[in-house]
Amino acid sequence: MTTSTTPAAVQGEARMLIGGRLVESSSGKKFENINPATGKVIGQTYDAGAEDMDAAITAARRAFDTTDWSTNRTLRKRCLQQLQDALVDEQEALRAELIAEVGAPVATTYIAQLAWALDDALPHAIALIDEFPWQRDLPDAEVMGAKARRQVWKEAIGVIGAITPWNFPFEVILNKLAPALATGNTVVLKPAPDTPWNATRLGRIIAERTDIPDGVVNVVPTSDNAVAERLVTDPRVDMISFTGSTGVGKRIVEKSAATLKRTFLELGGKSAMIVLDDADFAATIPQSISACIHAGQGCALTSRLLVPRARYEEAVQIAAAAYAQIGYGDPTDPAVLSGPLINARQHERVLSYIESGKAEGARVVAGGGVPEHLTEGYFVQPTVLADVDNSMTVAQEEIFGPVLVIIAFDDDDDAIRIANDSPYGLSGAVFSASPERAERVARAVRTGTIGINGVGNWYGADAPFGGYKNSGLGRQNGIEGFEQHLQTKTVGIS
Secondary structure, three states: OOOOOOOOOOOOOOOEEEOOEEEOOOOOOEEEEEEOOOOEEEEEEEOOOHHHHHHHHHHHHHHHHHOOOOOOHHHHHHHHHHHHHHHHHOHHHHHHHHHHHHOOOHHHHHOOOOHHHHHHHHHHHHHHHHHOOOEEEEEEEEEOOEEEEEEEEEEEOOEEEEEOOOOOHHHHHHHHHHHHHHOOOEEEEEOOOOOOHHHHHHHHHHHHHOOOOOOOEEEOOOOOHHHHHHHHHOOOOOEEEEEOOHHHHHHHHHHHHHHOOEEEEEOOOOOEEEEOOOOOHHHHHHHHHHHHHHHHOOOOOOOEEEEEHHHHHHHHHHHHHHHHOOOEOOOOOOOOOEOOOOOHHHHHHHHHHHHHHHHOOOEEEEOOOOOOOOOOOOOOOOEEEEOOOOOOHHHHOOOOOOEEEEEEEOOHHHHHHHHHOOOEEOOEEEEOOOHHHHHHHHHHOOOOOOEEOOOOOOOOOOOOEOOEEOOEEOOEOHHHHHHOOEEEEEEEEO
16 A cells, blocks of 8 residues: 655636537636545636536537538548547646646556557547448339339437546547547537546647537536536437436436437446456456556456355455455555545445445455545545455445445356346446356346456457446447447438
8 A cells, every 4th residue: 555645737728619619618617627636636627607508519410411521531531540649648637637637647648547548549430431331222023113222321329418527537538539539420429527638638739730620519517417418408419428326327327318419328227247256366367456446446256256265264354365365555656556536425325334344244355445544535445345245235236435345145047047137237347267157147147247367358349338227328439439429321222
């Protein structure tokens, strides 16, 4: 473990992007950006009001309806490559911003926080512009004596409202923008107010370093949920792409129903890491520390460890020892895996879940509270709760903090039952010495992604990501995610 220090100063972009121009909010209002490792203000961002959101939607609608962005694939390729090149040029500044405003450990910026998305989100979408079957032929038909050629055309949906979270903001934003823009849509991006600067930087780059037409991308940070909700209710917006909590996702479905928008929702998770009795415990159980990456603030992290009842205490001891070795604290330290929680509210929420687990009979075998040596910021020790029954609150609800719960199972079928006994179905993992046995279990777990003998080994821009049940609707990335941004038109030509 390490002590918290003040990270190097960063200077974020405060302005929003509307209609191709970098602008202040119409009211002049700003909101504060707080470094979660210190709890101190590091800067301000212009706070969009209703007028600004309306202007952004108007600009996006105009750009879709009056420019050739939706039909000019050559233009889209050139512009997205310009964006990719500029992001690569500014990646070190992006890294510093993510550490400062997200509290992302620097180590995570070399994986999911920055590098993975930078490496393949836009390149994959750019390649698909050439590779995707935008048009296909159907057999000729005869209708009422007239012969017709028939085709299926794939066309952009229109205006997409992208609402993104604070936990992996750049990764989510880029994996939303890449397919939305590559398929010819225009976008209004509403980033999380806790982490606006990676989005406003992207807005500045688009305005200054690309030929993306005015209004194709608009970046509208706001601290007001009512302003954000205008995206969901405005009939000029054709689709909502949302990543965040299940509760907000359900509200989006409800509020968007009146305009029958398409919705993509990537929501919460309570994923199970299943270790079967023939697995190498010494090599496998320590991989459960992945639940503490970025202080456990990841929807797909495997925060339930399911182990055989006959080897339960052995698994608990190995997990507790592994968690005692996790580097946590200052996110600028390369040895740190678990940094701060995003804000005071989330800090209190995670601590209350730990107390709830103890009250329901869980045993704290590692961590369990606030580190005494970290007097600033929103830190919680990497925590392991043993003696957890799957009916407990800590096993059923998404904690979104550095907390692992360990649950015993009797046999493979019982492990499957417990894994599926959840309102969520986002991700998971199965470990076994037998690939066939692991695959049988993996096929039975009702979840959108799952790793066999690896945690998160399914990840990539070419891999569809999303969930079953309360974990969402639709898929991000892959062909499925690309097609999600398209309408289908069937055409007869006589």
